[in-house]
Amino acid sequence: MTSSTWPLWEVFVRAKRGLSHVHAGSLHAPDREMALRNARDLYTRRQEGVSIWVVASSDITASSPDERDSFFDPAADKVYRHPTFYDVPEDVEYL
Amino acid sequence: MTEQHVAYLLGLGDDALIYAQRLGEWLTHAPQIEEDMALGNVGLDLLGQARSLLTRAGEVEGATPLRDEDDLAMLRDEREFRNVQLVEQPRADFGHEMARMLWFATYQCELYSALLGSADETLAAIAAKAVKEVEYHRDHATQWVLRLGDGTGESHERMQQGLASVHPYVAELGEDHDAARWATDQGVGVLPSTLTEAVNGYVTQVLQQATLEMPDPPRWHARGGRDGVHSEVMGYLLAEMQHIHRSHPGATW
Numbered sequence: 604m605t606s607s608t609w610p611l612w613e614v615f616v617r618a619k620r621g622l623s624h625v626h627a628g629s630l631h632a633p634d635r636e637m638a639l640r641n642a643r644d645l646y647t648r649r650q651e652g653v654s655i656w657v658v659a660s661s662d663i664t665a666s667s668p669d670e671r672d673s674f675f676d677p678a679a680d681k682v683y684r685h686p687t688f689y690d691v692p693e694d695v696e697y698l
Numbered sequence: 699m700t701e702q703h704v705a706y707l708l709g710l711g712d713d714a715l716i717y718a719q720r721l722g723e724w725l726t727h728a729p730q731i732e733e734d735m736a737l738g739n740v741g742l743d744l745l746g747q748a749r750s751l752l753t754r755a756g757e758v759e760g761a762t763p764l765r766d767e768d769d770l771a772m773l774r775d776e777r778e779f780r781n782v783q784l785v786e787q788p789r790a791d792f793g794h795e796m797a798r799m800l801w802f803a804t805y806q807c808e809l810y811s812a813l814l815g816s817a818d819e820t821l822a823a824i825a826a827k828a829v830k831e832v833e834y835h836r837d838h839a840t841q842w843v844l845r846l847g848d849g850t851g852e853s854h855e856r857m858q859q860g861l862a863s864v865h866p867y868v869a870e871l872g873e874d875h876d877a878a879r880w881a882t883d884q885g886v887g888v889l890p891s892t893l894t895e896a897v898n899g900y901v902t903q904v905l906q907q908a909t910l911e912m913p914d915p916p917r918w919h920a921r922g923g924r925d926g927v928h929s930e931v932m933g934y935l936l937a938e939m940q941h942i943h944r945s946h947p948g949a950t951w
Contacts, residue, residue, distance in 0.1 A: 632732060
């Protein structure tokens with residue numbers, strides 16, 4: 604059995620409660636249940652996480668580098684979208 | 699009867715140590731790098747259990763000077779090892795390994811669950827940590843047996859062959875021996891034969907789901923591991939495992 608016969612999976616790990624799942628890497632596995640177990644062995648062996656998601660890489664629709672200009676550049680000159688015009692009270696810790 | 703207490707702990711520790719050694723041999727040989735990691739992790743869990751159990755055995759023995767985990771793992775000879783013969787059998791194909799892991803991890807799940815209430819408090823604490831590890835080992839083997847058994851014609855056939863080749867070594871896991879009888883009387887241990895029904899029940903249910911057959915009872919089955927009687931391969935295993943320590947006593951990194 605070679606890696607070409609096993610699909611690729613993307614792994615997302617949540618480090619602790621309250622944080623969001625962050626992309627950790629990818630791996631090969633024959634199916635989603637085994638992908639989850641492989642992810643546990645590969646990406647949480649040093650207590651990196653409390654929750655894991657796996658997603659088939661083929662199920663991810665990604666933006667293309669060719670579309671970068673039309674996707675992202677138009678946001679460059681719209682400073683009014685940044686909340687920089689508000690005064691943040693000093694004792695608000697997490698904002 | 700310190701001697702029986704030590705013998706009981708060595709049986710538990712040697713099972714874990716020797717199987718860890720065999721699983722380590724899978725690194726770079728598993729079907730996938732992901733599986734290399736998985737088998738390596740299982741082996742390291744078992745090595746951790748062996749370290750705690752052998753350390754405890756040395757404490758109970760109370761020799762002067764005290765024998766520590768390294769002395770017990772690296773400086774005993776073949777006849778002093780008390781592991782079952784199942785764990786010393788050579789690495790074969792992946793189906794064979796999953797068959798062996800299914801039986802052994804299922805046995806360890808029942809064993810450590812029963813040892814949670816051990817009168818030896820250190821042993822009870824080791825069991826509490828280990829039971830979570832071996833549940834994962836059992837799950838790993840279960841997942842693979844299901845997929846290989848209910849997979850392709852060839853995977854089914856090879857999984858069935860794997861089950862057949864480990865079968866003569868399974869009964870020994872459930873065989874009572876003097877140290878276990880003593881340990882059970884003292885509330886320290888558990889009689890292996892009392893675990894057999896639950897172990898067989900779990901494995902039977904996995905095999906059914908995997909469309910596999912439980913092999914017929916073997917005409918010959920291994921025995922004597924708990925008394926230091928081992929198969930030919932054991933000497934080679936120990937030579938490889940122990941030669942660094944014996945060549946360079948006390949070496950660290």
